[in-house]
Amino acid sequence: MRVRPLGDRVVIKRIEVEETTKSGIVLPGSAKEKPQEAEVVAVGPGGMINGKEVVMEVKVGDRVLFSKYAGNEVKIDGIEYTILKQDEILAVLE
Amino acid sequence: MRVRPLGDRVVIKRIEVEETTKSGIVLPGSAKEKPQEAEVVAVGPGGMINGKEVVMEVKVGDRVLFSKYAGNEVKIDGIEYTILKQDEILAVLE
Amino acid sequence: MRVRPLGDRVVIKRIEVEETTKSGIVLPGSAKEKPQEAEVVAVGPGGMINGKEVVMEVKVGDRVLFSKYAGNEVKIDGIEYTILKQDEILAVLE
Amino acid sequence: MRVRPLGDRVVIKRIEVEETTKSGIVLPGSAKEKPQEAEVVAVGPGGMINGKEVVMEVKVGDRVLFSKYAGNEVKIDGIEYTILKQDEILAVLE
Amino acid sequence: MRVRPLGDRVVIKRIEVEETTKSGIVLPGSAKEKPQEAEVVAVGPGGMINGKEVVMEVKVGDRVLFSKYAGNEVKIDGIEYTILKQDEILAVLE
Amino acid sequence: MRVRPLGDRVVIKRIEVEETTKSGIVLPGSAKEKPQEAEVVAVGPGGMINGKEVVMEVKVGDRVLFSKYAGNEVKIDGIEYTILKQDEILAVLE
């Protein structure tokens, strides 16, 4: 199944980063805060959103940082995604 | 009875998805969180909404994801629907 | 007495629908949630509202669905009405 | 003393309606909810209000319905009035 | 010292009105609610405020009614004044 | 170190006014409410702020009144300043 976001929305998938504590213990994703890094999975068409022209600046495959708690979490085919407005994406990692 | 939504509103009907837990038990819709998937049942005309031109991007029959708690729940001829603004629809599933 | 709503306001009268429970008991309107169906009784002239042109899309006699808790309840000649802005009307039933 | 409201404000005086209960007892105004009916006493000039042109639609002597709790209550020469913006007036009674 | 309000602000001085109760006792200002009557002491230049043209409609010496709790109270040379935006002035008394 | 405020921001330094109580005791600044008088120390360039042209009306050295709790307190080289938007300045004292 393909997901086509509306307007200036973007579908992202959080990236679980393994983290090593100072004492050397490896923390899997679930033992930490929700990660704020994600990969862009689908991008809306942009255009006139609320009477304002929005140009999409991110593209599929981009690795992005986003504001914790931003957007809506949805499950598609059993996998968790977050759908948010492009304006809630803080930065692209390169 | 037919329902004609005003402005940029859309009438949707939630789709109850059966879900199989890891232990193999099948959960009917009522034992889970409210589903966020729905089918579009009726689409408003769009046009000037609050002084801003809104073009309708969804059509009857589309399968959509929407923001939990969005919109108003109404009962028409004994069936439950949700009426929300198109902007509260997150994505179309294809 | 006639009531003339200002601007983009609409006067509606809730329609109490009798409802039969599964066990066959008929519930009169007062034993249920407030109904969300109403008949349009009077329609404001529309025009420039807050600097935005509003065209009235409903007319006297229309049967409408409206957002629960929307608008102001008033009593005119002992009868209860709700006065709300057209934007709080969700859909017309046909 | 005369009161001249600024901008799109209107000065109204609540009308206390005597009400007869089903058992035949007459309730004076003070034993009931605050009335929502009022007579227009003074009307501001309208014009550009917050960058938007407002045309005054009510006139002195009009009998109006207004949103409960709307506006500011003031006492002029010992008499209580309510000063509200025209947009808080719901309808004119004719 | 002279005070020059910025933008669409107005400096007012509350007027303490002595009030006689029904039993004939005179209540000085301090035993009552804060008065809502004031005299205009200084008027800002108006002009473009937040991208909107504001024309000043009150002048020094006007007796005005204002919204209780509106504005900021300040002490200049030991005397208490209220500085508010013209839009918080409800009416001029004539 | 010099501080250059951005946009329509202004840097001010509160002025502690000694105050004599009725009984003749002199209260130093710290024993009173936070003062609302300040001297302007630096002024931003103004210009287009949030899509609206802002002209700076205060200048370095002006003595101003400002809204209590307005702005952000910062320490530069050990001295406390407040940085606020010009719109939070109520009046200039002359």
Added chain:
Amino acid sequence: MRVRPLGDRVVIKRIEVEETTKSGIVLPGSAKEKPQEAEVVAVGPGGMINGKEVVMEVKVGDRVLFSKYAGNEVKIDGIEYTILKQDEILAVLE
């Protein structure tokens, strides 16, 4: 890894300033309030943000003051940064 902020966002890194108390004790950064001084690490392109033209006024290497609690804290390669909108930067230190 390089971080490219979107729109009018800026990436900054807080500067921990050592502070000597009156009694001569040196307080390291962690024993104090969060510092409000930071160095600009990356600057977004600006342009049309929410339908308004934003020109970026800060540049990489600038030392800035920002509003406490402003922005989002993120960790990139184990180092903590804050990403905020340029409008949340109060002033540049020179």
